[in-house]
Amino acid sequence: RFTPRVFSGIKPSGGLTLGNYLGAIKRFVETQNAGTDSVFCVVDLHAITVWQDPDELARATREVAAGYLASGIDPERAILFNQSQVHEHAELGWIFNCVARVGWMNRMTQFKEKAGKNAEKQSLGLYAYPSLMAADILLYLATHVPVGEDQKQHVELTRDIAAKFNHDYGVDHFPLTEPVIEGPATRVMNLRDGSRKMSKSGESDMERINMTDDADTISKKFRKARTDPAPLPETLEGLAERPEARNLVGIYAALSDSTAEQVIADHAGAGWGAFKPALADLAVEKLAPIAAEMRRMMDDPAEIDRILARGADRAREIAAPVLTRTYEIVGL
Ligand code: ADP
Numbered sequence: 001r002f003t004p005r006v007f008s009g010i011k012p013s014g015g016l017t018l019g020n021y022l023g024a025i026k027r028f029v030e031t032q033n034a035g036t037d038s039v040f041c042v043v044d045l046h047a048i049t050v051w052q053d054p055d056e057l058a059r060a061t062r063e064v065a066a067g068y069l070a071s072g073i074d075p076e077r078a079i080l081f082n083q084s085q086v087h088e089h090a091e092l093g094w095i096f097n098c099v100a101r102v103g104w105m106n107r108m109t110q111f112k113e114k115a116g117k118n119a120e121k122q123s124l125g126l127y128a129y130p131s132l133m134a135a136d137i138l139l140y141l142a143t144h145v146p147v148g149e150d151q152k153q154h155v156e157l158t159r160d161i162a163a164k165f166n167h168d169y170g171v172d173h174f175p176l177t178e179p180v181i182e183g184p185a186t187r188v189m190n191l192r193d194g195s196r197k198m199s200k201s202g203e204s205d206m207e208r209i210n211m212t213d214d215a216d217t218i219s220k221k222f223r224k225a226r227t228d229p230a231p232l233p234e235t236l237e238g239l240a241e242r243p244e245a246r247n248l249v250g251i252y253a254a255l256s257d258s259t260a261e262q263v264i265a266d267h268a269g270a271g272w273g274a275f276k277p278a279l280a281d282l283a284v285e286k287l288a289p290i291a292a293e294m295r296r297m298m299d300d301p302a303e304i305d306r307i308l309a310r311g312a313d314r315a316r317e318i319a320a321p322v323l324t325r326t327y328e329i330v331g332l
Pocket residue numbers: 008009010011012013017019020022023024146147148149150151185186187188189197198199200201
């Protein structure tokens with residue numbers, strides 16, 4: 001009954017990383033280019049679950065938009081907008097706060113990771129964020145959400161919320177959305193500490209590749225990436241117990257639109273002294289044009305704002321009637 005539609009979002013909470021590019025943006029562009037009805041968002045309301053400097057938030061919002069556009073999101077084909085400009089997100093988020101159970105939220109591993117031992121000191125928003133994320137997705141009756149592995153549990157929660165809403169009100173109003181977690185780079189790891197994923201908000205800049213890093217920086221970061229001393233194995237199985245090697249091979253595979261298996265076949269037995277520079281060259285080749293276009297766009301913030309404002313108008317055309325119907329169902 002639900003027409004296929006993709007929704008996904010990125011937080012403007014710092015500079016975009018190679019993880020965001022390979023795990024999210026690059027795949028969004030492929031989805032759009034395959035002709036799928038697509039809605040992509042800069043999720044600023046999610047960013048403020050942790051304090052953000054207001055000027056920096058505005059800058060990061062435009063940078064995420066520029067990252068989408070420079071990578072190939074076409075605002076005529078896909079809908080591209082900023083979350084807070086479509087107030088329906090916050091409104092449906094509140095309704096979902098009344099559908100989701102405290103016990104469900106208590107099981108969210110990302111909150112536990114982010115909060116660490118300081119759960120009591122976190123914002124209520126950070127705790128409730130998966131419920132707002134469910135609203136982001138279900139406002140567009142999205143059937144599929146391409147995300148990195150870190151977001152799988154939140155998309156599953158979205159299904160639970162949709163199912164409970166439909167059940168509690170005896171309707172078939174919201175779809176049971178599927179996460180789409182595909183490709184060789186759905187969990188790009190930190191270059192210095194292989195136990196953590198590469199993240200915008202990581203502590204040291206050497207741990208991550210930023211989409212806007214220049215060629216020298218990218219080369220230096222890959223050269224200094226932690227690895228074990230052994231050369232690349234002859235087969236994929238040889239990567240099983242080697243997280244750092246697996247990470248770099250996965251990045252290479254994703255950047256070259258290939259598979260880890262193919263990369264291993266092409267580089268079997270190569271030492272890091274050869275593989276790391278090849279990886280750095282490939283990353284520079286793919287990222288440099290995108291970074292240049294991002295810089296060009298960031299010099300004209302008014303143009304980015306115009307694109308986002310028009311995207312918000314288009315988003316509202318879908319979101320407003322879905323919210324109106326939701327209010328009717330609930331009796332509001
Ligand atoms: P971050 O964790 O860098 O702040 P977001 O939470 O805004 O990024 O996530 C935006 C998208 O990028 C999500 O789909 C998320 O799964 C994906 N993503 C983030 N980090 C990675 C990573 N290291 N590897 C693969 N995908 C990632």
